[in-house]
Amino acid sequence: MIFKNNKLIQYLFHKILSESSCLGNVIFYLFFICLQFVIGEKLLSFKLVIALIVSYLIIVPIRLLYYKDRPIQQQYNNWFEKIESSSFPSMHATRIIFIALFFINYYKNIFVTILFVILTLIIGSSRIYLKKHFLSDVIVGYFIGIIIFIGVEILFKF
Numbered sequence: 001m002i003f004k005n006n007k008l009i010q011y012l013f014h015k016i017l018s019e020s021s022c023l024g025n026v027i028f029y030l031f032f033i034c035l036q037f038v039i040g041e042k043l044l045s046f047k048l049v050i051a052l053i054v055s056y057l058i059i060v061p062i063r064l065l066y067y068k069d070r071p072i073q074q075q076y077n078n079w080f081e082k083i084e085s086s087s088f089p090s091m092h093a094t095r096i097i098f099i100a101l102f103f104i105n106y107y108k109n110i111f112v113t114i115l116f117v118i119l120t121l122i123i124g125s126s127r128i129y130l131k132k133h134f135l136s137d138v139i140v141g142y143f144i145g146i147i148i149f150i151g152v153e154i155l156f157k158f
Contacts, residue, residue, distance in 0.1 A: 017126040024092030024123040026052075032099060044106050047156060051098045051148050058144055059091055071131035090133045093141025094148070096123045101149040 022028060029052060037045040063086035064079070074085035100116035124142065127133040133141075 017122070017129045020119075020122045021092065021126040021130055021132070023119060024096040024127070026095070029095050029099065041106075043156075044102060047102060047152050048099070050155070051102070051152050052095070054148050054151070055091065055094050055098070055144065058148070059089060059094065062089060068137070071134060087133050088137045088140065089144055090124070090127055090137045090141030092127050093124050093133075093138045094145040096120050097142045097145030098149045098152075101146065102152075105149075105153070 029048070033045050033048045033052075036042075036048065060083055063083045066088060067082065067086050068088035070085065070087040074081075076082040076085045097120055100120045103116055104113045120142075124138040127138055128135055
């Protein structure tokens with residue numbers, strides 16, 4: 001009776017994808033940075049700050065030079081709103097992939113790895129499901145995040 005017409009499953013699926021999208025936003029990211037700093041992981045916090053700055057230095061110019069409408073078009077009135085309304089590349093995907101890679105690399109724990117792989121896939125899927133991005137936006141966002149992670153790790157080896 002509960003699963004009649006799968007309404008409950010559809011509702012739960014929608015709720016999970018809608019709510020999980022916030023895990024890729026900058027507020028959640030800043031929370032991660034602060035949490036790592038408070039627990040004494042200052043180097044990891046610093047790497048995350050550098051990665052965030054670099055991500056904006058890469059993605060903002062791309063969005064200004066190559067504007068791509070979102071699946072559900074957003075109106076804009078100024079250059080800041082134009083940056084926010086551009087679909088390509090996905091900043092959520094960029095942030096979550098380098099958070100995941102930094103944590104997986106830093107903690108080297110199977111449970112952390114599984115958790116962040118699942119979170120990365122859920123957040124990327126949620127951006128497509130919510131019609132904020134196309135699949136290509138998310139894939140390129142992941143790619144940029146991976147490149148940033150590699151760059152920051154190389155920077156800190158010297």
